[in-house]
Amino acid sequence: METRLREHGLRITPQRLAVAELMLAEPVHLSPQQVYEQLRSRLPSLSPNTIYLTLDHFEKAGLLRRIHVGGRTVFDSRTERHDHACCRRCGLIQDLPASSVEHAPLTIRRWRIDAESRVFSGLCPACLEREG
Amino acid sequence: METRLREHGLRITPQRLAVAELMLAEPVHLSPQQVYEQLRSRLPSLSPNTIYLTLDHFEKAGLLRRIHVGGRTVFDSRTERHDHACCRRCGLIQDLPASSVEHAPLTIRRWRIDAESRVFSGLCPACLEREG
DNA sequence: CCTCCTTTTAGTAATTAATCCTAAAAGGAA
DNA sequence: TTCCTTTTAGGATTAATTACTAAAAGGAGG
Known part of the structure; x- marks a missing residue:
């Protein structure tokens, strides 16, 4: 995972590795808040701001795609062209x-x-x- | 315009007539804030809350469609099925x-x-x- | 034109999402 | 190890939206 980040010109930090493991290991759709909630147990000093910055960097590096679905902003680990289905009741997003x-x-x-x-x-x- | 609102089961108020004239007379894409800004000169006591409630009512009545474009929420006076083009620089939305x-x-x-x-x-x- | 019930409105407070700012900490090349 | 640059945490700030409540207004039926 480190090499993958380095290949995209990103410095390695514990925060970025945690985000990468959560977002890049398998296909997910997560909002910045969800990422923050999932990681704060592992990195107690983590700040929401860092999540926003990290996701921005990953997006610019082409590792993630930012999508706007049903009024929410989420980041999608699949960057190739595809559509989405979104449940208006529970919010589930499916590729x-x-x-x-x-x-x-x-x-x-x-x-x-x-x-x-x-x-x-x-x-x-x-x-x-x-x-x- | 009054009859149009009544046909959709809506009570008539000056606020609603103003929103209807702005949103329903011709095809537009406006955010709640834009609606508020455009009407507050005509109705000085207007509250943003009223705009949100009115747009919600119009949407439920089928007069407007709420769309999420480029992370913004706007209301579209054309309710039939169509696509949009959105300029990521200036925000222009075109049907x-x-x-x-x-x-x-x-x-x-x-x-x-x-x-x-x-x-x-x-x-x-x-x-x-x-x-x- | 009254009366009365229901809906709507204004205004304020509270929430939420996202950005801005700054100093301290950490990454990593030489 | 040194030094420069990037990153982070944390708090402050801004913007969008919702919640709440009392007062005002709509409008159906008399």
């Missing part, structure tokens, strides 16, 4: 391979889906004009 | 008819799109089991 929802997404893997949101992001024509 | 982005969405209407997020929401299998 969906892009191919699984090409048509008629009203029932997906035993979910009852009643809404789909698709957002494309980038630069609008005006900002492109201004800054290339 | 996209669903048909316009079926394939190769990397360039849409002179935007430079570099990310797509698709979220399906509803009830997960566990919650379905529990509550039908």
Whole structure:
């Protein structure tokens, strides 16, 4: 795990190793608060601020992807392109391979889906004009 | 406009009429704060709380749709199914008819799109089991 | 046009998420 | 080991949203 962080240009600290083991060992979707709660028993002096900074660094390094789902911000350990299903009652987030929802997404893997949101992001024509 | 609100089971108040004129007359994407800022000159005693409550009521009545775009919460006056493009620099949100982005969405209407997020929401299998 | 019940509103307080700031601590190359 | 740079903890700060409550207003029925 150390080598993986080093390969992405990140310094090694106990805090970062803990975050990496939690976030990168298997596919998860966790909010910064959830990460903080899960790690504070192991690192009692840990600060929430450190979690925010660490997740930002991991995102910039390409190790994590920040996603906005149902009004919450969570970090996803799978960075390749895929969709998500989100339960509006319990908040569960599940990965969906892009191919699984090409048509008629009203029932997906035993979910009852009643809404789909698709957002494309980038630069609008005006900002492109201004800054290339 | 009054009749439209009444048809949706909503009581008429000056605050609601002001919100309705701002949000329902033409297609807009506004956050609660933006709605509040735009109306407080007309209704000096207006409270932000009222905006939140009113937008909630309008959403429940089917007059508005709440969308989460780029980490922000905005209300969309178009309730039929469509996608959005969001500029990560200036925050502009543009409607996209669903048909316009079926394939190769990397360039849409002179935007430079570099990310797509698709979220399906509803009830997960566990919650379905529990509550039908 | 009254009356009365229910809903809505304003205002304040409380919560929550996220960022800013600074000094101390730690990483790691030479 | 030394020294420079990055990272961390902690508190302060900002912003978004919800909770609470008493007062005000809507509107149905007389």
